[in-house]
Amino acid sequence: MRVSVAYVEDGAHFWRTLDLPAGTTAREAAERSGVQRCFPRADPQACQLGVFGKPVSPERPLEGGERVELYRPITADPETVPRNDREEPE
Incomplete structure (x- = not known):
């Protein structure tokens, strides 16, 4: 079977x-990638x-x-990061 592995950093x-055998797990695919x-x-x-x-x-x-995706841990507390609120024009 054909699967993809994706990751984004900086x-x-x-x-x-x-191309992996049937029954391959998400972790196995990530490791083999x-x-x-x-x-x-x-x-x-x-x-x-x-x-x-x-x-x-x-x-x-x-x-x-x-598509298997690897997620990075959150490194900032979302409550302390300033929001980017923009006022919409009327």
Whole structure:
């Protein structure tokens, strides 16, 4: 089956399409993609994983055509970051 693995960090991105056996898990796909060689902080053992924008268990078996995403941890408290509220013109 063909799946993709995606990761973004500091404006740089990683996208790799892989042919993997049926039953491959989200974590296995992330590990086999080589993302951590390009981005050392993209550890498939530590990062939250998702498929098409929805968090999933690392042990979730994938289906052909799916995109595995590695999510970085939040590094700022959202309540302390200033909002970018712009007034809309009337």
